[in-house]
Amino acid sequence: xxxxxxxxxxxxxxxxxxxxxxxxxxxxxxxxxxxxxxxxxxxxxxxxxxxxxxxxxxxxxxxxxxxxxxxxxxxxxxxxxxxxxxxxxxxxxxxxxxxxxxxxxxxxxxxxxxxxxxxxxxxxxxxxxxxxxxxxxxxxxxxxxxxxxxxxxxxxxxxxxxxxxxxxxxxxxxxxxxxx
Ligand code: NAD
Numbered sequence: 001x002x003x004x005x006x007x008x009x010x011x012x013x014x015x016x017x018x019x020x021x022x023x024x025x026x027x028x029x030x031x032x033x034x035x036x037x038x039x040x041x042x043x044x045x046x047x048x049x050x051x052x053x054x055x056x057x058x059x060x061x062x063x064x065x066x067x068x069x070x071x072x073x074x075x076x077x078x079x080x081x082x083x084x085x086x087x088x089x090x091x092x093x094x095x096x097x098x099x100x101x102x103x104x105x106x107x108x109x110x111x112x113x114x115x116x117x118x119x120x121x122x123x124x125x126x127x128x129x130x131x132x133x134x135x136x137x138x139x140x141x142x143x144x145x146x147x148x149x150x151x152x153x154x155x156x157x158x159x160x161x162x163x164x165x166x167x168x169x170x171x172x173x174x175x176x177x178x179x180x
Pocket of ligand 1: 017018023028043046090108126130134
């Protein structure tokens with residue numbers, strides 16, 4: 001009996017910290033979905049949470065990504081990726097945990113360099129309204145009480161409210177100040 005050949009399905013790879021996932025990330029996901037049927041989404045710094053720069057856990061970011069992607073026409077595999085202390089080994093670490101992919105989508109210069117050095121094609125994407133769609137600025141708005149909800153997809157607002165994310169961010173920021 002002849003064995004059926006597996007159909008090669010080239011996948012894209014997109015990694016981010018998603019602290020939180022914002023409208024710029026969503027626009028990128030839609031751009032990639034227009035080119036690809038399948039996508040691997042890496043949750044970078046999966047080991048980090050409960051800090052001012054990284055308030056949300058990998059699981060909470062998983063919820064943000066999967067709920068946002070419900071509305072996007074792509075089959076996505078979401079993989080948490082803890083950081084490793086040697087950049088030279090990071091792409092091997094990523095490949096050891098993810099389904100196979102052939103192209104990386106990134107605007108992050110370190111991510112781009114590391115994958116290009118390991119002979120992986122990297123596609124650069126346009127930046128969408130970077131003045132506002134930017135994690136640091138969104139977290140600052142949460143801390144100062146300014147509106148932030150319009151800068152992230154609706155499912156992300158829900159995911160953050162479910163875990164009292166703004167309250168958590170304020171508590172960890174207050175803890176940082178107490179230590180200074
Ligand atoms: P991020 O959430 O800030 O951004 C994710 C991607 O979206 C980036 O390519 C970014 O340029 C892009 N983006 C952000 N705002 C955008 C906008 N408005 N419009 C269009 N694109 C936009 O995440 P990040 O910090 O870039 O994630 C990289 C992850 O890889 C981090 O978790 C980092 O720790 C990890 N990493 C780890 C190692 C290691 O462990 N040694 C090495 C390299 C990278």
